[in-house]
Amino acid sequence: MSGQAPAPVPTDVAWARRRRALAAFWRDYRANPAGLYGLAALLLFGLVALTAPLYLGPQQLSVIHADGPVLAPPSWEYPLGTDNFGRSMLDLLIWGSRMSLAVGLLATFVSVALGALVGIVAGHFGGWSATVMMRITDWFLVLPNLVLAIALATVLSRSVATVVLAIGLTAWPTTARLVRAQTLAVEARPYIERARALGGGHAHIMVRHVLPNVMPLVLAQTTLLVATSIVAESTLAFLGLGDPTVVSWGGTLQQARAAGAVSSGVWWYLVPPGLAIAAVALSFTLCGRAIENVLNPRLREAR
Incomplete structure (x- = not known):
């Protein structure tokens, strides 16, 4: 019949459903002020990290070409002071955000992908294979993560890839x-x-039924794990197990310790990267808790 409306295309219906789900998710997420503060802070850190190459060059980060005063306190010329090589701490802080965020995100991707694969396979097949995988999982759970990561980083070569894998x-x-x-x-x-x-x-x-239903849980777990991964990367770099050729927040803290900043009272060498690590970890945690509240009906009802 000419007056009959055309049947909806299945793909259009699916995309319309997804748009409604995203709109409902954003509406519930906006109701959490802490989550909005965390998201705003992460957007700011991400913008700074992405745009860093536009106003920072290799010479400003190079130890050889550094021409500033050594361990100078904060001033108009150097808002966060300088390090023991005469480099601006503000430049190191900005450039270090690129490596710390990148390693944190990549390590989280590896962790979440491996955990989701093991969890889905074990839950779907069951039986003796699931028992073996869960016993291996329990073995990893009882081991201190940091100690195991330090062991892996010590055995493998010192590089960014090693830190990500560890x-x-x-x-x-x-x-x-x-x-x-x-x-x-x-x-x-x-x-x-x-x-x-x-x-x-x-x-x-x-793939078609289980994975889409566990993705909200994986997303919430991802945002919470990024904070842990960034702290772990900073810890490994602080212990001297990171790549010494790259600038990161943890590496800056390690250099400050080696230069005797703690005993000398050079607080501007320690405080900025430490606060940056804490701020990013807190921001990811706030976003993760907000996402968890949105996706978990029980937590939504408890608010």
């Missing part, structure tokens, strides 16, 4: 446990049985 390979068990529990809950729903009855294989069920 953090990512030690922080995944918590994600695996959470994702497995969520996978078991999803697998118990009726539409999973219908998918199996219609011939859906293991890969189809895990």
